[in-house]
Amino acid sequence: MFSPELLVRAHEIIAQYPDPHSAILPLAHLAQDHDGWLTNEAMAEIAELVGTSPADVQGVCSFYTMYQRRPCGRLVVSVCTNVTCLVVGGPEVLAHLEARYAGDDDVLVEEVECLAACGNAPAMQVNYEYHEHLTPEMAAAVVDDYKSGQLRARGVSGGTP
Amino acid sequence: MSAASGKDVRETRIVTRRLHEVADSYRYAVARADGAYDQLAAVLRAGDPADVQAQVKASGLRGRGGANFPTAVKWESLPAEVFPRYLVIIGDEGEPSTFKDRELIEKDPHQLLEGVAIEAYACDIHKAFIYLRGEFALGYDRLVQALADAKAEGWLGTNILGSGVDLDVVVHRGAGAYSGGEESALIESLEGKRGMPRIKPPLPIHAGLYAKPTVVNNVETASTLPHIVRMGGEEYAKLGVNRSTGTRVAAISGHVQRPGIYEIEFGMTFREILYGIAGGIREDRALKFFLPGGASFQWLTPSDEHLDQVYDIDDISAKLGTTLGSGAIMVYDETTDPLLVAWRLAKFYAHESCGKCTPWREGTGWIEKVLYRMSHGQGRPEDLDLLLSISATVSPDVMRAPFTQTTICPLGPSPVSAVASIAKYFRAEVDAACGVGVAGAATAGVDA
């Protein structure tokens, strides 16, 4: 939900656009970074802020892959298995992380499409921060460093740490 | 082997010079000391937007987002005297194995902003949006910081350098959707809607963002503009070959010794690019096939005809029917199963369909299913023909390259390129994998 400080930021974002409706995606990122996922309450509030219906905001947000529609833990780990990562070990990184963090409520491991990091494949993002040139063991060490706070994580929507 | 540290004499670094050769080139003070915004200052001092358009026309610059449309021709189509009008820059790079725009955004955001300001000035536009792929969190931070610094220094905003010219730039973040890279879908997304392509006409240049005239250009296209101004259009046009003038930032990935982004002057051969620039195939293995222009177009092989093909937008489509597309070059060595690559590409396209067109939404799903079993040891002898017949519903005349469009945007027929490629070049291998000619070939228990 939008706190008073967040509301100030929300109005700044809206003011950038000739039509407030354009602010839906940025506002949803703002809410998700704050709440840890995109709640129905936040979407209703966004609807009010930009002058549309909650159903409209939900319809829009559900189209995009970055919005979490249920609590997802503190860390979203996105592992690429697209064609370049595929041939240099991406699927092995994914399988290792999926097994290691199965049942860990703090970590959501997901398979994603090309992250535009193919020059340093295989690649993953943790809360949209890049980690490249991975082996399964290195990838797990990175996630563990985030878990322990050794590495500071961005928001789950990629907001600046 | 670590990534692209390799400096090759044969790269022609124009757009990528600063990011390779100047440390911390994303910082304002660093970029400014290296000449960032000098060309914007020169353009404003000269006060002749028509001349900027003329230089870009003379340069022969064609859009670097994949469609190769001449940039100046697009600008000339802007309806006269209709305001407001908008500039939208695509930084929504999502095509598999394309990663050049990400580097241009993260490492040289001031070059991009200078290009945006020059473009807006040439087109009499006062509001620009840079649409970044949602996943580019670092690029977003860097670009937002660059924008704030440029504004504070008077390069953007109101009454730039006392010239009376205003330009407001907004950095907008997407949220994950490949179809959103298509220009009308990107505009929909920027309006706060689902990223689904619009039916054309009208073209964005006539009625785009908020139904107003909208110039849409790619990040690399805009980043090239300061250099065209600096060199002069005619001088820029001396680089390259035929109607492919200048340089292209190619993103080379896969089984090469030195993957990475390389700025290539048009006119080189693929042999020079793969073996000279990218260092050849890793561990001295043999090249099996490569994708010369991203995931959506037909593949090429190590034949002399293909390796000696010149990097030229029109020549490659005239001779080989494929294109240079998004600038990605994907390279696979002899250990690669072409079926696996074809399947993974089909999986991508099936996942990324926006859902608007039936052939695409349904057909691609079936192509993916059949390719899955073929690439996972469960192929049936009739599968390749089945694949070709499903593909024909998405793109009649399957083998024709690039492809036949049955859908609202060209995304729909894209997976057919991979199907046509395996049928053309790897039929024997595919047949063997699917048990063609083997009595009682395994068809065990796989339901498509």
Ligand SMILES: Cc1cc2nc3c(=O)[nH]c(=O)nc-3n(C[C@H](O)[C@H](O)[C@H](O)COP(=O)(O)O)c2cc1C
């Ligand atoms: C499905 C689809 C995806 C696209 N994705 C991108 C993209 O990620 N980045 C991009 O610059 N252009 C992309 N394009 C091309 C743009 O729609 C547009 O033609 C081009 O970027 C315009 O700018 P340019 O003339 O400067 O190249 C895509 C096109 C299609 C059909």
Ligand code: SF4
């Ligand atoms: S081809 Fe049709 S369904 Fe596919 S992305 Fe384009 S508009 Fe959407």
Ligand code: FES
């Ligand atoms: S294929 Fe994995 S980052 Fe591009």
